Amino acid sequence: MMYWQICAVVLAGGLGMFALTRSRGARVSLGAAAIALAGLTVATAVFDNIMIVLGLFDYDRDTLLGLNIGNAPIEDFTYPLLALLILPGVWLALGTLSNADWRTILRSSRPVSWINTAYPFAAAMLITRGTVDGEFIVGTLFFLIPYNLLMYGVNDVFDYESDLRNPRKGGIEGAVLERRLHRPVLWTGALLALPSFVYLLAVGTPLSGLLLILCVAGVLAYSVPPLRTKERAVADSVTSSLHFVGPAIVGLALAGAQWTPALLCLLVAFFLWGAASHLFGAVQDVEADRAAGISSSATAWGARAAARVSVLLYLAAGIAALWIPGWGKLSALLVIPYLIVTLPSWNITDATAESANRGWRRFLLLNQFTGFVITMLLIQFALTHVPA
Amino acid sequence: MTGGYALALLISIGGLALIDLRHRVFFWDSPIRAALTLTTGLVAFIAWDLWAIHAGIFFRGESPLLLHWNLAPEFPVEEILFLTLLCYSAMILFVLGTRLLARIRTRRSAAS
Structure with a gap:
């Protein structure tokens, strides 16, 4: 040519x-x-x-x-x-949208949470492959911004009606998105995601491609009808957790990781932790959700049962982490602070469910510490395992 | 000197940023919009580069000024910086050109 x-x-x-x-x-x-x-x-x-x-x-x-x-x-x-x-x-x-509009669109992707999806991917890929290459950079950027716009931005569009009735929306936990910005949010998410998505499909293996598609499908299925898994008991916490475990699995597949039992235990622990966290987050909303006609695991089972299942899932995450060899076993200890934060809600009732918000705020802070410790453990692992 | 090319590109991009800062042209006018515009340009140019590399037309040079960091075969990391510089220059020239023409037009209508 x-x-x-x-x-x-x-x-x-x-x-x-x-x-x-x-x-x-x-x-x-x-x-x-x-x-x-x-x-x-x-x-x-x-x-x-x-x-x-x-x-x-x-x-x-x-x-x-x-x-x-x-x-x-x-x-x-x-x-x-x-x-x-x-x-x-x-x-x-x-430029047909104002600067303020663009800020709103950006905010709908929850910039504070960007790291939560980019990090699992980047860590999984870097630890497995040990190099920074095009796939690592594009994948990390994909899971940093477009993926979150597809997750939270799309969620805001489909939650519009119910968000209007939720007084907690508008701060760190999300914003009510004006109707005229719905279309721009969907287009921005789709167009921003497309190039990196296609690239990752092109350079990856059939397995990594399939997992990537499932990952993005899960993000959309969470809020988009008819599936809208966020309103289905069990499926809500499962999908939500996979939003964060998914990028790690895609990263591992893309980097060609060996699926050892130890690695699977790590992923299971991560998944259980994510499901527990989602369930606990839903407890505080039981009354508000019911009033707004929204369902979730927590509204289906009641606040008390949901809180207890959440505590048990954290415990299960800790147990699963015990099978990670070497220093990684220490990550099992990380569930203890989560148990301390969630246990006060053991006897919570639907009427007092909003008090779980205090635990939820502590949970958000606690994640910073957990992320720090996990990073240290990963560095320790990298120093001893990744070929120089 | 290893990294000389990357350094030259970074200094040039920095120069454009100073013009941008002083006259509020692009990122200092509308940061998110600017980022999206620049991203569009980068995606288009990277796709073009990869195609030409795949077709065996472009090669990475053997200059000692290059870093030894390739993002893909024959695609050095500097190419991203170069394309950023190209797109950023294009937009600064275009926006300033628009303003210049608008100023000439108002001056002319004021004179007549």
């Missing part, structure tokens, strides 16, 4: 993008685009020559047309052209 053929396809794509953004309200000033193109073309002529002479990159000379400006092949001037076909249009199309 010749370089100019790729350039032609790329330019056609750029023109398509230009037309698309124009139909979305972008009125690109052609004069300003011409000024920018002139500037970039001069810069390309100068710097492309310098970069080629310095040997920063090279071409298969047989694929070039042979027309050069100095040493720079004429095809390279497609770069500034493509930049100006795409970028101003996207910029102006996105």
Whole structure:
């Protein structure tokens, strides 16, 4: 294939993008685009020559047309052209929403929680493979932002009606999303996720691809009807926990980990911890959810049974962690603070269920400490196991 | 000098950021919108690069100025910085160009 053929396809794509953004309200000033193109073309002529002479990159000379400006092949001037076909249009199309709107859209992805999904993926991949490569970076970015926009942003859209009736929404635990922003949130989530999602499917194995698809499907199934597992007893805590264990499993599969019994115990412990946490979080909402006509494990079983199951799940997580070999066994101790935080709710009733919010706030703080200890254990593991 | 190219790119991006800061052009005008725009550009250019690498047209150079860190075969980490610089320059030139033309237009309508 010749370089100019790729350039032609790329330019056609750029023109398509230009037309698309124009139909979305972008009125690109052609004069300003011409000024920018002139500037970039001069810069390309100068710097492309310098970069080629310095040997920063090279071409298969047989694929070039042979027309050069100095040493720079004429095809390279497609770069500034493509930049100006795409970028101003996207910029102006996105400008149809105000800065405040974009902040709201970003906030709907819960930036405080980004790390909770990116970390399991990044840790799993880094520990297994021991190197930072394209797959690691793209995957971590995918689970850092787009994944959370698909999880929480989409959730806010489908929870709109019930959120309006929940007084706790609007702070750290989520915001009520105006109806006119629903469409932008869904589009931003889908478009932001798409490139990295496709890339991860392309570079991964069939197994890692399947797991990735399941992971994203789980995130959507949580809040999107007809499944809407967040309103189904048991399924709600299971799906919620998999939102966080899932990225770790995808990371392990992508890095080609060996599924040893020890690793499975670690994942089971992580999963039980996640399910326990979700269930405990639902206890405080029993009355509010019932009043709003929302169901969950907690509304189905009552606050007391839900709180007790949650405590037992934490305990089970600790027991599962005992089968992790070496220093990892210590992570079993980490469930003790969670037991201390949740045990006061052992005899909770539906009427006093809101008092579990105190435990929930402690839980949020406690996670910082837990994350720290887990990181130290992972570093210890890496120092002794990962090939240098 | 290993890393010389990456350093030069970072300094150039820093220079653009100073212009941005001074005139509130892109990130200092609308940070999230700017990030999304830049991401779109990066995705498009990276896809193009990977295609051309796959087709056997582009190669990583042998310059000692490069770091020894490739994100994919023939795709050095510096390429991300280079594409960032390209997209950022394009947007700064475009927005400032728009403002310049608008200023000329208002001045002309004020004179007439």
